[in-house]
Amino acid sequence: MTRTPVNVTVTGAAGQIGYALLFRIASGHLLGADVPVKLRLLEIPQGMKAAEGTAMELDDCAFPLLAGIDIFDDPNKGFEGANVALLVGARPRTAGMERGDLLAANGGIFKPQGQAINAHAADDIKVLVVGNPANTNALIAQASAPDVPAERFTAMTRLDHNRAISQLAAKTGAAVSDIKRLTIWGNHSATQYPDIFHAEIAGKNAAEVVGDQAWLADTFIPTVAKRGAAIIDARGASSAASAANAAIDHVHTWVNGTAEGDWTSMGIPSDGSYGVPAGLISSFPVTCKDGKYEIVQGLDVNEFSRARIDASVQELSEERDAVRELGLI
Numbered sequence: 001m002t003r004t005p006v007n008v009t010v011t012g013a014a015g016q017i018g019y020a021l022l023f024r025i026a027s028g029h030l031l032g033a034d035v036p037v038k039l040r041l042l043e044i045p046q047g048m049k050a051a052e053g054t055a056m057e058l059d060d061c062a063f064p065l066l067a068g069i070d071i072f073d074d075p076n077k078g079f080e081g082a083n084v085a086l087l088v089g090a091r092p093r094t095a096g097m098e099r100g101d102l103l104a105a106n107g108g109i110f111k112p113q114g115q116a117i118n119a120h121a122a123d124d125i126k127v128l129v130v131g132n133p134a135n136t137n138a139l140i141a142q143a144s145a146p147d148v149p150a151e152r153f154t155a156m157t158r159l160d161h162n163r164a165i166s167q168l169a170a171k172t173g174a175a176v177s178d179i180k181r182l183t184i185w186g187n188h189s190a191t192q193y194p195d196i197f198h199a200e201i202a203g204k205n206a207a208e209v210v211g212d213q214a215w216l217a218d219t220f221i222p223t224v225a226k227r228g229a230a231i232i233d234a235r236g237a238s239s240a241a242s243a244a245n246a247a248i249d250h251v252h253t254w255v256n257g258t259a260e261g262d263w264t265s266m267g268i269p270s271d272g273s274y275g276v277p278a279g280l281i282s283s284f285p286v287t288c289k290d291g292k293y294e295i296v297q298g299l300d301v302n303e304f305s306r307a308r309i310d311a312s313v314q315e316l317s318e319e320r321d322a323v324r325e326l327g328l329i
């Protein structure tokens, strides 16, 4: 190991996504097979013992790229020197909780974490928020970190992106690797819009290959948008390994770039593109290069797509207004 290790902070390290994520980070899948990492695990006091158990297992793997593991229950220490931060730990919705209660509870997590990132993270910090509601949690953290460039705060819609590719491959019989340029727009919620109008299957327009508007509207979109609930129903617990995989994909693509001729989907602060109000953290088609992302510009948005993008963005605006009223941003 000649390179300086990259500090990767993971919150919610003792949770189910954490358990699926940490071993892949330590084995080089997050940043690259030649990049040593130091893990900084952040948990709440009740999660510390389980996080220590996971750290013992990480030790037992003897990963050549793992240069150290530290565990904290103080965000100010957890984010110290962090180059990459994966904000996974969040307050899940429990029976009787309204959306506003959930936003308030998560504000209590993401505001102090944003402040700690502002004060203690490395200058090149890149943040991915996984914990739900991911887009608005990312907005809270970003608003609490005024000294960090806003574009470093992103929310995960890569799981939706991967789900959509898989559904499209199953419908058309194409290989997953033949599907390019798919887009998730909007919120990581049931209002998200998986868009295949610009997608390609082995170089042909995906909407034309499918040629079935009813399937698109009545099967594909709801299947992708409600897949999280379907997994909970089937597994009795929310997606974990697939969410961890998507977090790995998101950061790997951000750092190492998109393939020529392809793009990915990321929840990012809007610059006003495609009529999405500036500042909202909304999912867009993006290309990545040299550790930076850019929104793909100039796509024609048809009426069908426009209505669905607008509905999801409207939900994001309402979530932003709710956290503003709570004084979280």
Ligand SMILES: NC(=O)C1=CN([C@@H]2O[C@H](COP(=O)(O)OP(=O)(O)OC[C@H]3O[C@@H](n4cnc5c(N)ncnc54)[C@H](O)[C@@H]3O)[C@@H](O)[C@H]2O)C=CC1
Pocket (backbone or CB within 6 Å): 011, 012, 013, 014, 015, 016, 017, 018, 042, 043, 044, 046, 047, 088, 089, 090, 091, 092, 109, 129, 130, 131, 132, 133, 134, 156, 157, 159, 160, 188, 238, 239, 240, 243
């Ligand atoms: N954006 C996406 O596509 C997806 C997001 N999710 C979300 O990811 C989050 C985590 O999911 P799981 O790992 O299954 O949950 P989990 O409940 O198994 O684990 C969450 C962990 O976070 C910890 N935690 C809570 N507050 C914390 C804080 N302030 N600081 C540090 N750690 C804290 C808990 O102690 C727990 O160990 C949930 O909000 C879930 O809804 C899940 C799947 C996909």
Ligand SMILES: O=C([O-])CC(=O)C(=O)O
Pocket (backbone or CB within 6 Å): 132, 159, 227, 228, 229, 231, 238, 239
């Ligand atoms: O739906 C959930 O609670 C978990 C989630 O975000 C997903 O699987 O997309």
